[in-house]
Amino acid sequence: MHKLMLSGITGVIAGCFITPFYILTTAAVTVSVVLLICALWRFTGRHLTGRKRSLAYRLLQYSLILFVTLLFSALWRQSQLQHRLPQSLDRSYIEARVLIDQVTQRERGQRLRVTVLSARMLNQVNQTAELPALRQLQLNWYPRRDDVVPRAGNEVVIRAVLRAPRNFANGLAFDYEAYLLTKGIDAGGYIRSLDLQQEQQPHTEPRQQLRQTLLKRVTEAATPWVAGLLLADQQAFSARQWRTAAYTGTLHLLVVSGLHVGLIALAGWLIGAVVMRLVSLVPARRLPSPGWLRLLPVVAVTGGYVWLAGAGIALQRAWLMILLAAVLAMHRRRPDWLEIVLAVMLLVLLFNPLIWTRPGFGFSFVAVIALLAGFRGRKSHRLEGLILPQWQVFMALLPVMLWWGQSVGAQHLLANIVAIPWLTLVLMPLTLLAVLTSAPLISDLLAAAGDLFWAWLEFAQQLALPQFAHLSLPVIVLWYLLLIVFWLGVPRWLMWAGQACMLWALFLMPPAEQRSVMMADVGQGLAVIFRDGTRALIYDMGARFSERFDAGSAIVFPLLRQSGAQQVDQIMISHNDNDHAGGLSGFLRLARAYGMPVGSIVAGQPQEDETYPQTSCDDPQAADGRLSRWQNLTPTLRWRMLAIPLSERSQIRAVDNNQSCVIQVDWHGLRFMLSGDLEKDGEALLVSRYGAELQSDILLVGHHGSKTSTSPIFLNAVKPAQAWISAGFNNRFGHPHAAVMARLQAQDVRILNTAGCGLVRMKRPGLPVCQRHGWQPPWRQR
Structure with missing residues (x-):
């Protein structure tokens, strides 16, 4: 049975990468070859007997399951992509009648998740492509003061600009398009106008009504814990609290998971025990089996809770396992933990074949496998029973956390040692009691x-530990592999010593x-x-997109x-x-939380920061030439400022772009020119001041390729081989501008653009690679 399920799991995951036709x-072809072999075998008078026949039947079963799951997964993926807005229709302007499913308040405006009832395109972005049958959209809405505020359940007519789903291609673990x-x-975008179809009280679904009823049973101060811990509302905790949990490695505690379902299952088990006690008092014998009476409340109560909490990956997994x-228990069969885990994994994948690309899938199943494998056939005393489960989970999840880009260190161990028992033994029981009793004291x-x-x-978070x-x-x-060896039943002292050595080796392991x-x-x-x-220089930090997402930290x-x-x-x-x-602020917040030393910060328009003071490009050191001399970080990495003195700034336009710090970097003999958003008049001043010194091998094209930068005189002075x-x-600005591209092409400059390349990485001088x-x-849309 294990191999059969593994065949199905392999088929579902592999099918995401293969076309149904293939x-x-x-x-x-395989069936034809097998039939031909069978015919030749029969023709020669041979027959399969005994173990060979059994092996052949098993291989046939595995192959059949593999083929069915492969085909199912490939067809599912193809169906999903048929509804998705293609890249060729990016920035389509549509009018649509939609039903609002969810409204989330953002830092600026609102984010609406809507179901499309009907839609038509108002502009023809592509003459050959037609608007696909869109199902759901995720749109930003920035209402004016006199605009109607939409609510979930409203039916509205919108005019919106759609954006095709597209990943930031940096080689990091999170896959936005798969998500x-x-x-x-099927698409994102923003709403330009929104008209309410009819004034009516929006319909609230039963789950939302029940959630609101439960929240009314507790005080306002306790509401975040009931909403967050019990009902899986991600908006219950503030953005700062989510960041604190992420920085201390306790994020898994705030995500409703199998721990919460386990506590609810315990309540269901107690209900079942009460029911069985009552049944034992009834003289009639024609009643359901006592086993059913004990287990049905567990399944029903946990199933209701999973529905109420939104049925996330961890919740689905936990309920399916129960x-x-x-x-199996009702059929008087002793459950095989691995069989149950594999069956649940297969069911979750069949429900959503790409779910394995999300972090919750790995975190959920790795944690439960660690618990079940680590305690199979072992006896533990009370203290060990409290500590060992969380230790096993931490050891198993550590590579998963690092894979998903979470920094993990000694302060995370320290934070979890206290936070895990506090949440398990104090916060969760109090949350359940507060809802059940509605007592202000408990809240x-x-x-x-x-x-x-x-x-x-x-x-x-403030501790700067390794x-x-x-x-x-x-x-x-x-x-x-080492964890598996320790879980196979080695002496307990050897397990503790071995895993401690594994952690110590990680601390001692030098970074690449x-x-x-x-x-x-x-x-x-x-x-x-x-x-x-191990040294680094960073020029610019990208944008801050919202209070929860910025390029510096993400x-x-x-x-x-x-x-x-x-x-x-x-x-x-x-x-x-x-x-x-x-x-920048998001990057510095992470650097501070994880104890990464940050040297000096030089900015064109410095901001006040007590922890990380910033120096201006107009600092006297820059003007008198001290920063214009080469600054060595390593023998093969150095930089210098190409400053425009304050006395000459009156010759250029007084705009933010012309405040840009301009630097030249020498990396392993290659020179890079970085000019920010400096405009043409500023470039002309640089040429008159530095002349041939501006010559560089690689030009970071100014202002994203805008026509206000990269003037012919500047380009002739830099003489880059690559741009x-x-x-x-x-982008809505039309960058890079056609005139700038023509200018670069006329000088036979090799052009690399993140819009088509994704991350541009150079490991060997002169040989850039596009992600x-x-x-x-x-x-993935290219």
């Missing part, structure tokens, strides 16, 4: 316990020292990382960690526009 063709496919969202274990105790929880995490380095794939494989230059794919923005050994910092950098020696922020400086452009795909030009999964 599967059917391969199957037809949208698993959620059934259901399968109950079915107040819950709020106070919650404040202590956050206070502890804030304290742990961090684990990013793990390579061979190290991850070795890690799990790389030399590289990376221009990150941050959309319509700029972020460039120069690496040499892209630049993970890339830096992945490349093995241990410190940042120099940060340059060209000027204060959001697309260049917006990600790197950081611009958003199909999008390698192999891409079939659901």
